Amino acid sequence: MAGALTSHRVDLMAGRLTDWLKGESGAHPAADALAELRAAKEAAEAANEAKTRFLASVSHEIRAPLNAIYGYAQLLERNDGKDALNAARVIRRSAEHLSHLVEGLLDISQVEGGALRLTREAIRFPEFLTQLIDMLQLQAQVKGIALVLSLSPGLPEFVHADPKRLRQVLINLLTNAIKFTDRGSVKLKVDYRNQLATFTVIDTGIGIAAEDTQRIFTPFERVGGAAAKQPGVGLGLAITQALVHIMGGDIRVESTPGAGSRFTVRLMLSQPLSPPIEPAPEPGAVTGYVGRERWVLLIDDDSAHLAMVRRLLEPLGFQVRTASDGETGHALAAQVQPDLVLCDVALAGESGWDVAAQLRRRHGAAMRIVMLSGEGPQSATIADPDGPANDTFLMKPFDFTALLDVIAAQLGLEWLRTAGTPSLAPALVSAPLPAIFASRAAAHCAEIERLVRIGHVRAIEAEIDGIAALTPEAAPLAEQMRAVLDSFDLKALEALARAVQADAA
Incomplete structure (x- = not known):
């Protein structure tokens, strides 16, 4: 809408300027202004068309997993929980797809705003690459193509990298290659020399026309031909290029239509001076906590969210009260004096930040508050300057483990747990096989x-x-x-x- 209005205003201004220039003879500075206005009009129209295409694609990408979630939820209701495990897996995968789509949009926003931050961890390099290929093998098998990993002999066991972003880059390139390859193979070739890692993704797919090799890195762009028929929103390669540049590397593409493509990424990945310490075994599931009973107040206008968090916390021994708006939240806080408040940022009719500020004024710093939001990391920057420094922020959707970690940190809790996952295989019950x-x-x-x-x-x-x-x-x-x-x-x-x-x- 905004693009259309801008274009309309430019048309009016350009028309008036043209009428005025008709009576003038010879060159006039206003002619340059007219040319600039025309260019601005064309840019506004192009931006508006790109936005329309993007919204249509995103709508399709969102509706497909939403339909799976909605459909399987109805099947669970009709079938009284039959085949619940398979339904739960479909629902979870669909939710993860939606989460990844949102994260992709946020990545673009963070890159453009200069807010993306990288981590630096020591990772087992060959194991990291093998697991990544294993994760995509089924996708390749469904299409009947080979997915091959080729590692150079000099590959180090450990390198420093941001595993999340490196995985994101390689998965984007490999899934794209699989998507556009109907026969033959997709290969990930990895070389390493003088701390420079070179990743080459080679496919035997449809290829890319020479005039499109730069457009594919533009957000929301979909090139023509067979590629246009594939699902997607045109964000993967734009994010990939941005991440590679932020990591200090470069990405190149060579392609021949009908013969395949070759994407090459080069990154500096240094080796640690000594092997990292192995992580401790994973702890068992949380079953409760040590000490007196704790009260938690949930404030959120989403009833499903309230029910979900309540079902997580009450079996662990928490007394939980819920409120769907700030007014009810204040009344319950005065009544039960909760130890912790979990408050949504975007409440209907009132900001969660305002609710939190009022709770602090009434109850002091002893009441811990955790702000929850689905609006993205930028919401965390609107913090209350009067709030305690150890109050915190958690973005939706969140993992239950992350929420429990935040609660433990806020209340100083020691969790009671089941026995941890055994690190050794269970003893074989059978005699050795012939x-x-x-x-x-x-x-x-x-x-x-x-x-x-x-x-x-x-x-x-x-x-x-x-x-x-x-x-x-x-x-x-x-x-x-x-x-x-x-x-x-x-x-x-x-x-x-x-x-x-x-x-x-």
């Missing part, structure tokens, strides 16, 4: 270990069935694997598969 079958079982276990990394449960079940079919002596092992899989303890299953391979070696 040598003739041990190597075949090891082959199945190697595939199970790979499938565990991508969470492909049905394929894992098929491999376990393959082990059971080898010989009657393998039945106890297969049953133990099924029991571990049924509890969805994939780490224990992976460890068990490794143990079988070690026994067969």
Whole structure:
């Protein structure tokens, strides 16, 4: 709308200027102004068309996963929870797709505003790359193409990088290559020399016309031909180029229409002076907390959000009260004197920041407040200068673990937990398999270990069935694997598969 109004105003001004110039002879400075106005009009119209195309694409990208979420939620209601695990997985994947779309839009916003910050961590380089390829193998198999990882012999075990952003760059390039390749292969080739890592993604796909090789890096641009028929909003390569430049690298593309493309990214990834300390084993699930009973007040105008957080906190021993607006929140706070308030920023009719400020004035710094928002990181910059320095901000959607970490930090809680995930494989319940079958079982276990990394449960079940079919002596092992899989303890299953391979070696 704004673009159309701007274009209309430019038309009026240009028309009046043209009428005035008709009576003038020879060159006149106003002619240059007229040319500038015409250029501004064309730019405004182009921006308006790009916005319209972008909104149409984003609408499609949002509606597809929303339809899956809505549909499977209705099936759960109709079927009384039948096949609930599969429905939950579809809903979660769809929600993750929506989250990634929003994050992509925020990435563009942060890059343009200079607000994107990088981390620097020591990562296991070959393992990082292998896991990334494993994650995309199923996507390539569905299209019937090969996905290949080629690592140079001199690749270091550890490098310093921002794993989230490096993963984002490589996934964007690889998924694009898979999307536009119908036969042949997609290869990720990685070389490393003098702390310079070179990533080359080579495909045998449809290729890119020479005149489009720069346009593909422009936000919201979709090139013509077969590429225009593929789903997407035209953000992936724009974000990729921006991230590569922020990381101090460069990206290049070579392509031949009908023969494939080659994207090359070069980044400086230094090696740590000494191997990093291995992380501690993951703690068990939180079941409660030590000390007196704590009261939590939730203020949010989204009833589903209130119910979700309440169902998380009450089983842990918290007394939870909920309010859908600031007025009700103030009344409940005066009544129960909560230890912690979780307050949404965008309340209907009133800002969450105003509600938080009033709560602090009435109850003092002893009442801890955590602000929640779905508006993006910029919301955190509108902080209350009178609030305690240790009050904090959490962006939606959030992981339950992140919320519990924030609550523990605010209230100084010590969690009660179940036993942590065992680091070793459970003991085998069967005697060693005969040598003739041990190597075949090891082959199945190697595939199970790979499938565990991508969470492909049905394929894992098929491999376990393959082990059971080898010989009657393998039945106890297969049953133990099924029991571990049924509890969805994939780490224990992976460890068990490794143990079988070690026994067969």
